[in-house]
Amino acid sequence: MAKALINLKINDIPITVEEGTTILDAAKKLNIKIPTLCDHPDLSVAGNCRVCVVEVKGARYLQAACATPVAEGMEIYTNSQTVRQSRKHVIELLLSEHNADCTSCSRNSKCELQDLAAEYHIFDRVLLDILDPENLIADISSPAIKKDISKCIHCQRCVRTCEELQYVSALAVIGKGAEQHIGTFFDYPLNEVVCTNCGQCVLHCPTGALTERNYVEEVWDAINDPTKHVVVQTAPAVRVAIGEELGFAYGTRVTGKMVTALKRLGFDSVLDTDFTADLTILEEGTELLTRLKRALVDKDPEVKIPMFTSCSPGWIKFMEHLYPEMLGHLSTCKSPQQMFGAVAKTYYAQKKGINSKDMIVVSVMPCTAKKYEAQRPEMRSSGYQDVDYVLTTRELATMIKQAGIDFMSLPESDYDPLMGESSGAGVIFGATGGVMEAALRTAYEIVTGREVPFKNLEITPVRGFDGIKEATIKIEGTKPEWSFLEGVELKVAVAHELANANKLVRAIKEGKLHYHFIEIMTCPGGCLGGGGQPYPVSWEIRQMRAQGIYSEDENLPLRKSHDNPEVMQLYEEYLGQPNSHKAHELLHTHYFPRKKYLN
Amino acid sequence: MDTSNLKKVDIIFSKVDNPLQILDKALQKSPDDIINEIIDSGLKGRGGAGFPTGLKWKFTKNEDSDVKYVICNADEGEPGTFKDRQIIEEVPEKIFIGMALAAYCIGAKEAYMYLRGEYNFLKKDIIPKMEWFNNEIKNRGLDVTLYLRSGSGAYICGEESALFESMEGKRGEPRNKPPYPTKAGYNNKPTSINNVETLVFVTMIQHLGVEEFKKLGTKDSRGSKVFSISGDTPIPGIYELELGMKVSDFVREFGDGDTKAVQIGGASGFCVPRKNFENTIIGFEGIPTGGSVMLFNSSRSMYNILHNYLDFFVEESCAQCTPCRAGLQQLLKGIEAIKRREKPASYLNELIKLSQTMKVASKCGLGQSVANPFVSIVENFKEEIIF
Ligand SMILES: Cc1cc2nc3c(=O)[nH]c(=O)nc-3n(C[C@H](O)[C@H](O)[C@H](O)COP(=O)(O)O)c2cc1C
Ligand code: SF4
Ligand code: SF4
Ligand code: SF4
Ligand code: SF4
Ligand code: FES
Numbered sequence: 001m002a003k004a005l006i007n008l009k010i011n012d013i014p015i016t017v018e019e020g021t022t023i024l025d026a027a028k029k030l031n032i033k034i035p036t037l038c039d040h041p042d043l044s045v046a047g048n049c050r051v052c053v054v055e056v057k058g059a060r061y062l063q064a065a066c067a068t069p070v071a072e073g074m075e076i077y078t079n080s081q082t083v084r085q086s087r088k089h090v091i092e093l094l095l096s097e098h099n100a101d102c103t104s105c106s107r108n109s110k111c112e113l114q115d116l117a118a119e120y121h122i123f124d125r126v127l128l129d130i131l132d133p134e135n136l137i138a139d140i141s142s143p144a145i146k147k148d149i150s151k152c153i154h155c156q157r158c159v160r161t162c163e164e165l166q167y168v169s170a171l172a173v174i175g176k177g178a179e180q181h182i183g184t185f186f187d188y189p190l191n192e193v194v195c196t197n198c199g200q201c202v203l204h205c206p207t208g209a210l211t212e213r214n215y216v217e218e219v220w221d222a223i224n225d226p227t228k229h230v231v232v233q234t235a236p237a238v239r240v241a242i243g244e245e246l247g248f249a250y251g252t253r254v255t256g257k258m259v260t261a262l263k264r265l266g267f268d269s270v271l272d273t274d275f276t277a278d279l280t281i282l283e284e285g286t287e288l289l290t291r292l293k294r295a296l297v298d299k300d301p302e303v304k305i306p307m308f309t310s311c312s313p314g315w316i317k318f319m320e321h322l323y324p325e326m327l328g329h330l331s332t333c334k335s336p337q338q339m340f341g342a343v344a345k346t347y348y349a350q351k352k353g354i355n356s357k358d359m360i361v362v363s364v365m366p367c368t369a370k371k372y373e374a375q376r377p378e379m380r381s382s383g384y385q386d387v388d389y390v391l392t393t394r395e396l397a398t399m400i401k402q403a404g405i406d407f408m409s410l411p412e413s414d415y416d417p418l419m420g421e422s423s424g425a426g427v428i429f430g431a432t433g434g435v436m437e438a439a440l441r442t443a444y445e446i447v448t449g450r451e452v453p454f455k456n457l458e459i460t461p462v463r464g465f466d467g468i469k470e471a472t473i474k475i476e477g478t479k480p481e482w483s484f485l486e487g488v489e490l491k492v493a494v495a496h497e498l499a500n501a502n503k504l505v506r507a508i509k510e511g512k513l514h515y516h517f518i519e520i521m522t523c524p525g526g527c528l529g530g531g532g533q534p535y536p537v538s539w540e541i542r543q544m545r546a547q548g549i550y551s552e553d554e555n556l557p558l559r560k561s562h563d564n565p566e567v568m569q570l571y572e573e574y575l576g577q578p579n580s581h582k583a584h585e586l587l588h589t590h591y592f593p594r595k596k597y598l599n
Numbered sequence: 600m601d602t603s604n605l606k607k608v609d610i611i612f613s614k615v616d617n618p619l620q621i622l623d624k625a626l627q628k629s630p631d632d633i634i635n636e637i638i639d640s641g642l643k644g645r646g647g648a649g650f651p652t653g654l655k656w657k658f659t660k661n662e663d664s665d666v667k668y669v670i671c672n673a674d675e676g677e678p679g680t681f682k683d684r685q686i687i688e689e690v691p692e693k694i695f696i697g698m699a700l701a702a703y704c705i706g707a708k709e710a711y712m713y714l715r716g717e718y719n720f721l722k723k724d725i726i727p728k729m730e731w732f733n734n735e736i737k738n739r740g741l742d743v744t745l746y747l748r749s750g751s752g753a754y755i756c757g758e759e760s761a762l763f764e765s766m767e768g769k770r771g772e773p774r775n776k777p778p779y780p781t782k783a784g785y786n787n788k789p790t791s792i793n794n795v796e797t798l799v800f801v802t803m804i805q806h807l808g809v810e811e812f813k814k815l816g817t818k819d820s821r822g823s824k825v826f827s828i829s830g831d832t833p834i835p836g837i838y839e840l841e842l843g844m845k846v847s848d849f850v851r852e853f854g855d856g857d858t859k860a861v862q863i864g865g866a867s868g869f870c871v872p873r874k875n876f877e878n879t880i881i882g883f884e885g886i887p888t889g890g891s892v893m894l895f896n897s898s899r900s901m902y903n904i905l906h907n908y909l910d911f912f913v914e915e916s917c918a919q920c921t922p923c924r925a926g927l928q929q930l931l932k933g934i935e936a937i938k939r940r941e942k943p944a945s946y947l948n949e950l951i952k953l954s955q956t957m958k959v960a961s962k963c964g965l966g967q968s969v970a971n972p973f974v975s976i977v978e979n980f981k982e983e984i985i986f
Binding site: 045046047048049050051053061062064067068069082085086089090093094096097126127128130153154156172173175176177178179180 | 753755770772775777912913914915916917918919920921922924925926927928929932933936942949952953955956958959960961962967
């Protein structure tokens with residue numbers, strides 16, 4: 001049903017919008033900018049910062065433009081004297097309780113509060129400094145997330161993110177009055193609570209109150225240490241986002257320039273996580289087929305179906321806390337990042353004649369949870385910590401700027417050999433549904449000897465941003481060894497954002513839904529919307545990054561993981577078969593039940 | 600003209616022989632008839648905001664929804680106010696009747712009393728009475744049940760939308776308005792929320808008749824009101840008085856002969872200095888009040904009084920919105936800084952400007968009303984604040 005139309009005026013300019021539109025959105029249509037802080041397109045409306053207040057003729061109080069729906073005949077003023085005074089007061093008040101030491105803040109020059117302070121000329125602050133000195137001690141207990149409430153503006157974007165998108169609620173508003181703050185369960189340090197380290201709160205925080213733990217200096221030190229052989233891997237979603245920090249439009253593919261930049265930064269070898277994404281497909285695909293065989297043929301009651309993907313470390317920790325009884329459903333495969341670390345410090349080291357202890361593996365990830373994952377005690381298959389440092393997309397952009405590299409004008413170059421080759425299937429890991437699509441491209445072909453029956457290999461039902469996607473693929477014409485799958489309708493599902501994942505897992509646990517294989521990504525849109533990606537984020541931006549990813553897949557000569565020659569070489573020379581004993585040692589892992597509220 | 604316009608009234612606490620008869624009589628009428636009577640009576644909410652009760656019911660009734668709620672706001676958190684508690688203790692059945700009638704009129708099946716956490720000791724008396732009453736209304740074929748809910752102990756949970764959040768098990772933070780409770784209140788369903796005293800007036804209007812009620816008060820402030828009177832008075836306590844009296848009449852009755860200021864409406868109300876006693880009216884046309892009136896004599900420091908109020912708000916603000924959270928701390932620390940000579944006297948003007956921003960830009964009534972005591976005390980007692 002078409003919505004009713006509402007006529008109103010903003011700054012004397014008439015406009016007609018649909019019923020239910022907020023004043024903020026109506027103003028946007030007229031290209032009138034109203035400043036905001038607590039508002040975020042991904043989140044429910046809070047209306048608490050009050051920087052967006054506007055005057056509505058006849059109303060006793062100013063109205064929050066982000067929270068107030070338009071009404072017929074409204075006359076709104078967005079720049080009246082009262083509005084200007086209120087806005088300035090709100091900004092000055094926020095600064096008065098703020099540790100506004102911008103030069104030592106990682107959000108310096110990309111901070112929403114700082115932008116507003118500049119825009120509204122808050123030069124001569126009149127009000128008292130009321131920052132509570134107790135707030136000055138930041139929580140750096142987590143290897144992934146730093147929480148510094150002296151930079152917090154109480155907008156609750158993080159709280160809404162953690163609750164509404166991620167169903168974790170590790171962060172909450174605690175206390176009232178002057179004591180009110182963003183805290184955790186009984187104010188425990190972040191590394192001791194249910195936090196999945198996903199970094200979505202970081203991505204949605206307008207200020208420097210929540211940031212990633214920064215490892216840029218450690219990586220520079222490693223690069224400049226002549227005794228170390230430093231390799232770097234880049235995750236699929238980084239290549240379509242890092243350009244945003246360096247002058248390119250949202251979602252621009254800058255793979256070749258990024259590789260050149262990494263080489264110029266001084267890494268000894270620039271390699272690709274896409275390589276181990278392809279490897280993951282072979283391991284995980286084989287694991288799935290083995291589980292199906294054990295379930296369907298051997299009728300083994302121990303085997304857990306559906307099998308969930310395990311490439312997203314936030315999701316893993318989420319399961320360990322909330323569904324410890326279902327850990328058996330998780331694929332035992334490590335994430336591509338960790339497979340990379342394990343293979344780099346064994347196979348690669350051996351091929352290059354380098355002692356693993358002299359190797360440093362750096363990852364560039366769209367993700368903060370990967371910082372945490374790298375430090376899990378299980379992730380030492382090489383005998384050393386397999387991945388030493390994890391940088392976010394944002395941190396790498398910082399390094400490129402620090403090195404004085406003019407990214408825009410860089411030539412393109414290719415990844416280095418041994419672990420630099422990838423297929424389009426590896427690339428699409430960066431988008432929700434990508435792992436599923438890549439797995440199906442390979443598994444279907446293993447079972448039938450034929451390509452998956454979708455035009456141009458594009459398995460469209462698992463693409464796109466619906467929170468939960470489903471597909472059914474009928475397996476026909478199986479090879480003799482897979483004849484038990486003849487006629488089976490393979491049912492798969494895909495979810496991204498932990499809140500959606502939770503819905504799916506709960507329904508499965510309650511026996512309401514049945515699938516064989518499920519892909520879960522922690523972040524909205526998959527890794528391309530990861531907590532380590534450039535600011536800001538919205539569905540439009542995620543969409544542009546997804547386009548970048550799918551076009552890279554389309555343009556690659558290889559589209560299927562099992563066609564990746566370097567992966568095949570790895571099996572031939574080192575691992576043997578997928579899921580071999582050696583593969584298990586290096587590429588698979590274990591999960592551990594955790595408590596519901598604490599680590 | 601009569602010089603003393605102050606009139607004591609006995610409606611709220613008066614004992615009615617068989618209160619259920621009021622209910623029976625009212626249930627003979629249609630919901631619309633009752634609503635129209637209440638509109639006609641001019642009854643305005645006694646919880647502070649003074650919204651016309653009949654209109655509130657009408658709006659809620661007109662909402663199209665299977666589920667609607669009635670809530671009796673018994674959170675009474677204003678310092679120095681304890682009139683709702685006394686009403687609950689003395690005439691609970693009159694509140695219940697008001698709740699049942701509200702439910703009957705708007706079409707709700709559930710009616711909740713949200714009782715201030717500190718009043719939990721009253722529960723052992725209220726619950727059996729409520730059960731008895733629930734039985735009585737069942738016997739009358741009315742599909743309404745009354746429930747009791749305990750408050751969280753935070754002052755802000757008396758604000759209607761924070762109260763809904765609290766009832767829903769969430770943190771008590773006020774919501775954005777619109778939507779108003781009549782459209783989306785408790786559980787986001789149409790909800791009619793009224794103060795304890797308001798509901799008793801509904802019952803008594805049914806009992807006494809609209810005309811009787813309208814005889815009291817003024818055009819803008821019909822009827823009477825229960826006041827919690829405290830401070831420098833020889834006769835503190837709870838009094839029901841006709842609305843529309845002058846502050847001077849009030850002071851003549853309750854003052855100790857040395858009254859220099861009267862704070863009307865509690866910490867969030869206005870301070871009236873002696874020079875304005877004669878031309879200030881207590882009522883919706885003058886200074887409205889949820890019931891608290893405090894008298895101060897010349898021994899009191901208005902700085903201390905303002906400091907106490909700000910202290911209270913600094914602690915009780917839910918602190919979600921910037922003007923209220925940070926603004927309150929600025930006001931409090933600001934007057935301290937002036938007192939200590941760390942800021943010049945002219946800084947008071949900055950603080951007054953800030954309080955005006957708080958008034959227009961805060962999210963809820965708490966932050967919006969801080970300017971009332973602040974400006975009225977600072978402007979009328981500037982020397983006391985500065986020196
Ligand atoms: C900070 C704050 C606290 C409030 N506390 C109470 C209260 O304790 N009791 C009450 O009846 N109304 C209180 N109110 C007013 C309610 O929001 C609401 O207006 C009232 O319950 C409506 O009832 P009425 O129309 O019968 O007055 C408070 C409002 C604010 C802003
Ligand atoms: S959060 Fe923003 S305003 Fe605050 S110190 Fe950092 S850059 Fe500056
Ligand atoms: S990192 Fe993720 S799980 Fe942890 S607090 Fe932030 S949003 Fe919540
Ligand atoms: S930590 Fe960031 S997102 Fe959370 S309330 Fe503070 S400023 Fe807002
Ligand atoms: S005005 Fe104060 S109490 Fe009301 S919402 Fe804002 S911070 Fe909370
Ligand atoms: S953006 Fe509207 S209140 Fe914060």
